[in-house]
Amino acid sequence: MTLLVAPSLLAADFGCLAAEAARAEDAGADMLHLDIMDGHFVPNLSFGPDMIRAIRKATRGIPLDVHLMVQHPDDLASAFVDAGAAYLTVHAEAGPHLHRSLQNIKKLGAKAGVAVNPATSVDFLPHVAGLLDLVLVMSVNPGFGGQAFIPEAVPKVRTTRACLDRLGLASVLIEVDGGVSAANAGSLAAAGAQVLVAGSALFRQADLGAAIAGLRTAACPVA
Ligand code: DX5
Ligand code: ZN
Secondary structure: OOOEEEEEHHHOOHHHHHHHHHHHHHOOOOOEEEEEEEOOOOOOEOOOHHHHHHHHHHOOOOOEEEEEEOOOHHHOHHHHHHHOOOEEEEEOOOOOOHHHHHHHHHHHOOEEEEEEOOOOOOOOHHHHHHHOOEEEEEOOOOOOOOOOOOOOHHHHHHHHHHHHHHOOOOOOEEEEEOOOOHHHHHHHHHHOOOEEEEOHHHHOOOOHHHHHHHHHHHHOOOO
16 A cells, blocks of 8 residues: 655754755655645645745755745746645635635646645535645644644544545545544555655654654554
């Protein structure tokens, strides 16, 4: 089974983010998770497309997984794809036209993802499933790193996996983001999560490579 570890740069040293991105790539990350916050959809601000471009330049080709926590994502999508986003994920709650937002991302040539907040059901998935490359199940309320994991994310991952399998969409990735650590990685992977985003659990460790490897082992213990 695919298990990808995607460090969230939100927990890295903002004084040298591009170098931190390169460090995470060298430490064995599979994707880099980049959190874009606009101060409206979430009560916090992070960085924009210029930072994505700088990270693209500083790294050797690791996929950039851009998580848009913004209102009006359609206005920003092309700037992020131009800057180097491989995956562009919009929130289901960001606006009334999710289908259009996903179409727009696909038209721009990126892989399209939809994120769901903890209070959002995944019942809508069949209506947009043909446009999806990734479903992001939030396991905290978005806006800040370092929050406690909300355990209801585990059954939501299971429901999402079952729904995608029913639709014949086994290749759509399920990603989990927020409070992910070695303590919950095993139950998330068993429920069907394939991309684990982790900020604090990785960047707070002295040895980033060991932390990434530890998360991978916790998710898929070798028999
Ligand atoms: C939260 C962000 C997450 C965050 C995860 O809004 O989407 O990606 O950085 O950080 P941790 O792993 O510290 O919860
Ligand atoms: Zn995120």
